[in-house]
Amino acid sequence: MGAWGSGLYQNDTALDVKDEFEKLFNDGKSVQEITDGLTEEYESIMDCADEAPLFWLALADTQWKFGVLLPKVKENALRWINELKSQTADTLDGTKQKKSLENLQAKLLSPLPSVKKPKKKRIYKCEWKIGDVFAYQLESELAKERGLYGRYFLIQKVDEDTWYPEHIIPIVYVKITRDTKLPSTVEEYNEAEYVQTWFTKYEWRFLPLDMSRPKEDIEEKSKLTYEVDEYGFLPQYRARLLNTSKRVIPKKLIYVGNFPDAIRPQKEFIPHVKENIITVSWKHFDETFESKMIKRYCEHNLRELSIYAPKNI
Structure with a gap:
């Protein structure tokens, strides 16, 4: 199952997609605009069986949490979930991976939560002095x-x-x-x-x-x-x-x-x-x-x- 682990965000690709979506959403960008931009940014991995599912699963999970899951993103994520489930090995790690995939699948098929409002930025300036x-x-x-x-x-x-x-x-x-x-x-x-x-x-x-x-x-x-x-x-x-x-x-x-x-x-x-x-x-x-x-x-x-x-x- 390539770069996929037992947890969705145990890799840099998924974390980066999640963080970028959250940042742009909270900056006031539209969901479609963010999705188009991320898809273009990660175009080079779309034909990679190890990396592409990480992108779509992370994007779908993040959009679902914000109550803004787009149909095309949902479709791609569910397709990859089914493919990854069929590839899981009959081992302890494989069982954990399959369970994680099934949990995400159930979430994506469930009703969306209420749409979240963009968060107001809370800026922190560390008080430490030079030296x-x-x-x-x-x-x-x-x-x-x-x-x-x-x-x-x-x-x-x-x-x-x-x-x-x-x-x-x-x-x-x-x-x-x-x-x-x-x-x-x-x-x-x-x-x-x-x-x-x-x-x-x-x-x-x-x-x-x-x-x-x-x-x-x-x-x-x-x-x-x-x-x-x-x-x-x-x-x-x-x-x-x-x-x-x-x-x-x-x-x-x-x-x-x-x-x-x-x-x-x-x-x-x-x-x-x-x-x-x-x-x-x-x-x-x-x-x-x-x-x-x-x-x-x-x-x-x-x-x-x-x-x-x-x-x-």
Whole structure:
């Protein structure tokens, strides 16, 4: 059954379709206009047996919830449901998949709920100041497995960005303490290790290009300094942290202090556009901020990612 899992939104395609529809609907676009736009945007996957059903099922489910399910969308979704049901394997996962499909089928065949009104945008601006540092203690099973239990991630705001609909979210560095003690001065803070969040290949250093003036854009970016690590990659250390409301920010955070003059990461590559900085949620399905950053620390700082294997040196 390809990319389909036991839950409809356990994949990026379905989540993107759902989020895009909700955004455009709440922006006041008509259902037909949104549907036409999404169908055109995802035209390249319509002949893919793995991806096409994810599009139609997510779109149908989302439209049903809003009370605006279009007949053509319903027809396509039901067709894919019947096809996917016939392909389910006789296993525990297959049984879960079939049950999920049957539940969606029953929903789409049931009377529509009342049409929802577009939601009024509620904008949140994170109150953290540039230089603010917050501590997050590692207490998960993954932290125990990796020998990091009791240590702290130190989260420092260094910039900010806009997130849908117009939330102001922090761009942060994350450091990890050497032990279970918190820093009390900028000197102690400087001793903690920066967690590398991602990397860029050297040949991609100019991307994305301004295609209205590509030659000039390359010339301008060529004047910047690009320092590679010992593997030839440009290390990234920033993350966009989805503080989209006070409610989502963990109460366990400890304010450490404001260190705007702290030493920055060595050889850091800062993406030319903020959209290319990785995004981190406090919780997204089974993944948490803690689990994601532990994985990044192990993959990059401890060089466990395959790109750091000897053959890639």
